[in-house]
Amino acid sequence: MGLEIVVKDIMDAAQAEVARLNREADAEASLILNDARQNAKKIVGERLAKAEDDIRKMRQQETSSANLEVKRTLLNARKELLEDVYARAEKSIAAFSQEKNRELLKSIIEKNEASGKRIYSNAASEKLVRELTSLEYAGNIDCLGGVVIENEDGTVRLDYTYDVILRSVSEQLLKQTSDILFG
Known part of the structure; x- marks a missing residue:
């Protein structure tokens, strides 16, 4: 029987050692799992923060x-509207009555004919221009109306065509026109 007691004591000691090793292994495994969970949470948090930052940047870029x-x-629409207003102004000028055209041409010629030798106009106004000036009529030009007055050697040309006047006024008043139309 003495041998059985020794075997039992060895077995009890071995079982106690196994139990202790199992507890230590379980504790170490628990620590390893906790560390892994903490690392996983950290990695998930970092990736989530990066994804949120990427989403914020993408949203900002899209906005x-x-x-x-x-x-x-909006600028293209405004530009089209301004071009439409300009085209309408051209049509209104082209549709001037004979009397209105006479009045404007007379005013332009009286103020500027002393500066020139020759005068040009569009074909529709040729007869009227010849009546209103003593300058040499030099020919027809393609324009809405008005005149071009040229000095004797052709080095100075005063362009008083309605096209040039409209363009000049349009450029000078573009901001005011835009403010009126678009506030």
Whole structure:
């Protein structure tokens, strides 16, 4: 029986050692799992923060792009409207009555004929221009109306065509026109 007690004591000691090793292994495994969980949480948090930052940047880029596109569309619409107003002004000028055309041409010629030798106009106004001036009629030009007065050697040309006057007024008053139309 003495041997059985020794075997039992060895077995009890071995089981106690196994139990202790299992507890230590379980504790170490628990620590390793906790560390792994903490690392996983940290990695997930970092990736989530990066994803949120990427989303924020993308949203900001998309918003900026959309705002730029809206501004571009608005500017194009305004430009088209201003071009339409300009075209309507040209049509209104082209539709001047004979009397209105006579009045404007007379005023332009009286103020400027002393500066010139020759005068040009569009074909529709030729007869009227010849009546209103003593300058040499030099020919027809393609314009809405008005005249071009040239000095004797052709080095100075005073362009009083309605096209040039309209363009000049349009450029000078572009901001005011835009403010009126678009506030």
